[in-house]
Amino acid sequence: MVRTKSVGFTILELMVTIALGGVLIGVAVPSFVDFVANNRMVSATNELAAHVNIARAVAVSRNIPVSLCASADGASCASDVRWDKGWLVFTDNTGSIGELDGSDEVLHAYTNQNARVNIIGSGTYLRFGPTGALIN
Numbered sequence: 001m002v003r004t005k006s007v008g009f010t011i012l013e014l015m016v017t018i019a020l021g022g023v024l025i026g027v028a029v030p031s032f033v034d035f036v037a038n039n040r041m042v043s044a045t046n047e048l049a050a051h052v053n054i055a056r057a058v059a060v061s062r063n064i065p066v067s068l069c070a071s072a073d074g075a076s077c078a079s080d081v082r083w084d085k086g087w088l089v090f091t092d093n094t095g096s097i098g099e100l101d102g103s104d105e106v107l108h109a110y111t112n113q114n115a116r117v118n119i120i121g122s123g124t125y126l127r128f129g130p131t132g133a134l135i136n
Helices: 011-062
Strands: 066-070 086-091 106-111 125-128
Touching: 011 066, 011 086, 011 106, 011 125
Parallel strands: none
Antiparallel strands: 066 086, 066 125, 086 106
């Protein structure tokens, strides 16, 4: 009779492996939560910066004032300074300054579907002149 050596894990080896895996997961999960939160913040910042650059570029290329305002519904400017729900980029050469009215044309509307990042500004709009300078 030929004896073969069994191959596998003992219960002790399995318990040690599970314990080490639990410790590693316990260390990794908080880091992953921070990573996701930072990623959301960077994403929101980049989105807003991109639309500020679009507003400035359109103001220069069309030689007219262009505004960017906070918007909760994607159709009108909000009266508060919370930018986390979204914003509008629009031509602002008629009517009230910083408000979507008259023959102003909406160029871009951004609504934030995942408002887990709070964006609060010091004003309700930004306005760029035909030279690209901020003219609030």
